[in-house]
Amino acid sequence: MQYGGLAWATALLAVLAALVAARILFNRQWFLGWLRGTCGLAFLGLAALIGVLTYDLSSYRPIPEGKPLATLSFKADGPYYRVNLLEGGRERSLTMEGDLWQLDARVLQWKGLAALIGLQPGYRLEKLSGRFLAIEQQSLAQHTRVALARSPYGIDLWRWLRLGQHDLFIFDPQARRVTYLPVADDAVYSISLTPAGLLAQPMNQAAKQALQDWR
Template sequence: MYSAIAALAALLGLLVAYSAAKLLWKDSWVLGWLRGMFGLALLALAVVFVFIAMDIFSYRQIQSEHNVATLSFDKKADQVFNVLVVDAQGVEHNYIIKGDQWQLDARIIKWTGALANVGIKPGYRLDRLSGRYYSLEKEREEERTVYSFNESPAGIDVWAWLREVKEQLPIVDAVYGSATYLPMADDAVFEISLSVAGLVARPLNEEARAAVGDWQ
C-alpha cells in the first residue's frame, strides 16, 4: 500500500515535470517571462512530489503483530555496548550505545474513518535507537548516544507534516511508538514486534531474560 502511495506521488511529480518542460520549451513566448516562471515553479513542485514519494516509500505496512527488528548486544567496556540491529528486510546496522538501558522508537501513520474501514493498514518506519543511564547524575553529565535509522530527503518529512495538520486532516494520524527501556547485557538478544497497539520488546535468549529479571 505504501509503495503504491509513493508510486502515485512519484507519478504526479513526473506529470508535473512533463507539463513544466512543455511550457518552458514552447516556441511561442508571448508571455515568456510569466510562462518561464510558472514552468520553473512546476519543476520545483515536481521535485517536492519526488521527495514526498521517497519519504513515503520508507514506510512499511502493518499487517498484524510481526517482528520488525532483532537487537544483539556485545559489551565492549563498562556501560558501552556494540548493538547489531537487523530489520525486517534483513538489513544490518551496527551502533555503539552507551549507558545501562536501550530503547527503540518507530514512527507510525494510522488511517481512520472511511480509509480504515476499507482496509488501509497503518504504516511504520523505524526511527531511532537510544541509550540511557540508571544514574541521574550520569544521565546529566555523560555523553548520550542516539542514532537515527532514516532521514527524510531534503527535509520533506510527511510524518511531521501530518502531526502538524492532524486537526485539519482527521482521516490520518501520525503517532510515535516506543519500546519500553530495557537493560543492556553482554550477548543478550531481543526481538522487537509491532502491532497497531505499538512496539513490544521481548528477550530471546537466557542472557536477555536474566538481564530483564535482574532489572525488574
C-alpha cells in the same frame, strides 16, 4: 540651485524609468512569457517537492503480520555496546552506551478512502536511545542516541502531519515507543507492534535475567 537641478534630473530619470516600465508591461508577449516561466518554475518546484515526499514515504515498511518488526542483539564492547539490529532482511550494526535502552518508531495508519481501498499501514524505526542510571555518567555520555532514519532535506511528512495536526482526511500518524529496558551483554530482544504499542520480548536467558535483576 544645485539641489533643485539634482531634483529635476532625478525626476527626469524617474519619468524615463516609468516610460520603459510601461512599455515592457504593456507588451503582451513579454507578460505571457513571464507568466509561462513563472508557472513552469512553480510546477517544477511542486514536482520536486512531491518527489522528495515520495522518497520519504518509501522509507516506511509494511507492518508484517505475525512477525516481529525487528530483533536487537547487544554485545558489550568496553564502555559501549555493539547493537545488531535485524529488520526484515536488513541488518545494521550500531554503537550505543547506557544501562537502559529505548526504541522509537513511527506508524502511518490510513483512514477514510485510503483505508477503504485497502492501503496497508506502514512503520519506520526512528531512533535507538540509551540512558545511564547515574546522573554523572549520563551527563558525560556521547553515544546515547542513534538515528535509524532521516527524512531528506528536512521534508518530513509524518512530522508535519502530526505536529500540525493535519490528516488530509487519509493519514493517521502515530508514535510508538519501547520504554527504557535494561541492557546486558549477549541480550536479545524481539520487537513487535501490538494494539497497545511496541512490545519488547526477551529472546534468551541473558535478556530474561536482565529484566529480573532490573525489576
